[in-house]
Amino acid sequence: MEPDVSGLWIHTHQAVSRKLVNTSYPLGSSFASQNLNPFIPKHLAEWVEGSAVSEAIASLNIESLTVKEFNERIRPKEPIKMGGWWCRGVLWKTGERVGNWYGQGKPDKPHQPEGSKPRKYLTGSGMVPDAIFLAMPDKDYWAKVHADKSIVRHWTEGTKKAGAGLSIGLATIALTGVWNWGKDGELAHFVKEWAQPETVHYIDFDSDYAANPSCRAAILKFGRLLVECGCEVHITVWDTQFKGMDDFIKAKG
Numbered sequence: 001m002e003p004d005v006s007g008l009w010i011h012t013h014q015a016v017s018r019k020l021v022n023t024s025y026p027l028g029s030s031f032a033s034q035n036l037n038p039f040i041p042k043h044l045a046e047w048v049e050g051s052a053v054s055e056a057i058a059s060l061n062i063e064s065l066t067v068k069e070f071n072e073r074i075r076p077k078e079p080i081k082m083g084g085w086w087c088r089g090v091l092w093k094t095g096e097r098v099g100n101w102y103g104q105g106k107p108d109k110p111h112q113p114e115g116s117k118p119r120k121y122l123t124g125s126g127m128v129p130d131a132i133f134l135a136m137p138d139k140d141y142w143a144k145v146h147a148d149k150s151i152v153r154h155w156t157e158g159t160k161k162a163g164a165g166l167s168i169g170l171a172t173i174a175l176t177g178v179w180n181w182g183k184d185g186e187l188a189h190f191v192k193e194w195a196q197p198e199t200v201h202y203i204d205f206d207s208d209y210a211a212n213p214s215c216r217a218a219i220l221k222f223g224r225l226l227v228e229c230g231c232e233v234h235i236t237v238w239d240t241q242f243k244g245m246d247d248f249i250k251a252k253g
Contacts, residue, residue: 036097037063043085046160051246053163060135061087061163070107073100075125078114082107087159089132089174092146092190095139102127104159104176121158121176129180130188131173134162145171149199155181155222156204156245164246165204168253172245178205178218187225197230207240207248 039062047058063086065073070080088103090096101124110118133142145151154172156162165172173194175181182188187195195201203223209215223233242248 037065037069037086039085040064046085047163050250051160051164051244052167052250053160053246054167056137057134057163057166060137061089061159063088065105070105073103073105073124074122075101076111076113076122077125078111080107080111080122082109082111084108087132087134089159090135090142092131092133092142092193095135095142097135102132104132104174106160123176127176128188129176129183131175131181131190131194132159132162133173133190134159134166136166146194146196149196152200152202153194154202154204157206158244161204161244161246164249168249172204178209178215181218181222182225185221185225187229192229195226195229195231198232200232200234201226202234202236204236204245206243207238208243210240 039059043062043064044055044058047053047062048055065083065086067080067083070083070086073086074080084105084107086103086105088098088100091098104121104123106121110120111122112118136142138144145153151171154165154170155175156165156172157175157178159174162172162174175191180188181191203219205215205219209219219235223235226233236245238245238248242251
């Protein structure tokens with residue numbers, strides 16, 4: 001473990017030590033179906049089989065949307081042509097579901113507006129960049145983690161990857177993109193609430209950041225802002241054959 005020139009700490013996966021948080025809860029909680037559309041088997045399989053998310057956590061968070069519902073939530077300039085899954089998350093203080101338009105979704109085929117690259121994951125039009133906290137079987141999970149400063153906070157790209165981290169006991173918070181921890185060089189509202197002095201944070205962004213200058217810049221800026229809040233910040237590194245933390249967890253446990 002060595003600091004880089006910015007004062008942030010770089011860790012390989014072997015070096016990570018953390019306090020694990022209990023995520024072993026029974027299925028079938030009434031909270032699982034609270035205000036959610038049902039999910040279809042292929043979307044559950046994508047999370048559970050494809051990304052190593054526990055069924056208990058996946059079933060709480062994913063909804064399957066029709067193409068009409070997807071367009072109503074995303075409100076894109078050009079219509080989305082496929083339905084897909086949606087994850088809206090909860091308010092961390094209460095565990096209550098957030099509204100329909102706050103969250104992240106994935107159409108069954110990437111959305112490609114004219115003149116743009118295909119977009120695999122989508123967020124609601126006009127959604128302010130901020131953290132997404134996945135629903136947990138214990139409705140008070142996030143409030144308990146926030147109150148215990150000894151629990152390491154993990155930050156990752158996307159809700160499905162956060163589900164993979166939560167499934168192995170890591171308190172993992174989703175961002176919808178590497179720059180979406182804030183706006184105009186400032187931490188977003190919910191992110192700042194979690195940047196408590198003396199807390200430890202791991203930035204678990206995709207392993208290809210080494211070849212992506214924009215992603216590297218996003219990590220350094222995010223890390224420095226957390227350090228300015230009095231946090232200890234680490235950057236997690238794993239073999240680049242595994243892109244996301246969910247890929248690494250699926251392969252290595």
